[in-house]
Amino acid sequence: MTISSSLNAGVSGLAANASALATISDNIANSSTYGYKRVVADFHSMVIDSNNGTYSAGGVRVTTNRLIDEPGALLSTSSSTDLAVRGRGFLPVTTESDVRTENGDEKMLLATTGSFRTDEDGILRTESGLVLLGWPASADGTIPDYPRDSSDGLEPVQINMNQFAGEPTENISLGVNLPATETEFDGTGETLTLPIEYFDNLGRSQTLTVTFSPTLPAAAGDPATNTWTMQMTDSASTGEVLADFDLTFADSRTAGGTLFNVADNGGATTATAPTFDSTTGILTVHVAGGPIEIDIGAYGDATGMTQLSDSFAPTAIFKDGSPVGNMTSVEIDANGYVLANFDIGITRVVYQIPLVDLPNANGLDALDNQTYATSEQSGSFFLWNAGDGPTGDIVSYALEESATDVAGELTDLIQTQRACSSNAKVIQTVDEMLQETTNIKR
Known part of the structure; x- marks a missing residue:
């Protein structure tokens, strides 16, 4: 009707x-x-x-x-672990209850923003119990190849503020001027000593002692030899000679004072003999913790070791490595790398947070606390590096408003x-x- x-x-x-x-x-x-x-x-x-x-x-x-694909405005905050996605993509998160089960099978959920703080175990989580997930870095700070179509490689981001870190010395640049007058017949023949600090694999300070001994002419009136014997010893292994080389400098008008020839005297007592590459100017010596590459300058290179005038002057000595330091803060960059800052001035990658992308974001199942779960309507997900592919980037010190x-x-x-x-x-x-x-x- x-x-x-x-x-x-x-x-x-x-x-x-x-x-x-x-x-x-x-x-x-x-x-x-x-x-x-x-x-x-x-x-x-x-x-x-x-x-x-x-x-x-x-x-x-x-x-x-x-x-779900409609973004809100970003609001600036004062915390480096306040995160928001700018553009397409989702942060991988899980629930605190899943982490506490300790079965290693956390269900991945998705979120576009979160105010994360470390809890008593150092795990980054929100007040509502959402835990941030990421890929852990290797000891050298690189991110291994994890599967991109699965959440198997993801684990809770855990920050240990009591963590210590140090970096061993692997490269030294040695810029030293040797006095040309010392290789003449009336030279004093005095051995010149140059101690150089380096850091071993345990972050301890060690000393690489470099000595330069001039070679004098055989008789008065003979020309200057322009040759020095360079020896290196290591404080970590008393009495062991790392390298024993003869350095000869050019006296031509165009290349005067630069390295002309480097010859190994064979006086090294280390198990692995030192090597010199005349093309790159790299002298490789072997300390207890491994090889150290020392740049003394290639042949004809005026920026390395020189022999000029009458003064002994270390002009430019640079080295990498650092002593052990304490972690002071954590930051997350636009590409999702979790960076640990140490009080010795180094920064180390400890995690990478990927961004999750799906064909149909509006097909996700909405859950509590502004989180979402994948469904048949959303399609299968893929884990991208933030800023790559179709995804946007991660903004720290920011939250996404409603x-x-x-x-x-x-x-x-x-x-x-x-x-x-x-x-x-x-x-x-x-x-x-x-x-x-x-x-x-x-």
Whole structure:
């Protein structure tokens, strides 16, 4: 009966607008919730076949959809572990309860922002119990090749602020000027000593002692030899000679004072003999902790070791490595690398946080605390390096604000209220018409 269909249509209109009102209420309630994605209600008409000059109202049905791919504005904060995704992609997270089970099988969830802080175990987590996931770095700071279509390689990001770190010395640049007057017949023949500090594999300070002994001419009137014997000894192994070389310098007009020839005297007592590459100017010696490459300059190179004038002057000595230091802070860069800063001035990569991308972000299942889980509608995920492929980057010192537009929601609230009133009026009118119909029999 068409009157009854009108009543049903009015009831369905009230129910649909009640659902719309619920989405608006949820959006307004979460207008200050970081990372919240607003929900919209879509109305769809229902048509019933009509014939014989009559029309039956089909009513309306409603579907709701969360706009997960709609970003909110970014808000600056003062914490380096406040993270937000700028652009496409999601942060991999899990729940604290999954981590506490210690079965190593944390379920990966997705989030676009989070205020992470270290707990009593050093794990980065939010106040709501979300734990940040990442790939752990190797001891040398590189990230191994983890699977990109699986979360198997991900583990909770754990920061140990009591961690110590040091870097052994592997490279030394030796810029020294030797006095040309000392290789003449009236030279003093004095041995010149140059101690150089380096750091071993345990971060301990050791000393590489370099001695330069001039070779004097055999007789008065003979030209200067321009030759020095260079020996290196290591404080870590007393008495052991790392290298024993003769250095000869050029005296030509164009290359005067630069290295002309380097010859191994064979006086080294280490198990592995030192080597010299005349093309690069690298002298490789072997200390207890491994090889150290010492750049003394290639042949004809005026920036390495020289023999000029009458002064002994270490002009430029540089080395890498550092003593042991304490971790002072943690930062996360735009590519998702978790960087540990130490008080000795070094920075070390300890984790990498990938970004998760899916074909249909709006197909994700929405969960509590602004997290999402993959579903058949979302498609399979892939783990990208932040900033690569279709993904955006990670912004630290920032949180993503709610995507709710309060002004727009209030406008929708007025429209929904009017629609509810109109549907209620339809029901009231149908009720009056049915009452008149029943009164016909009286």
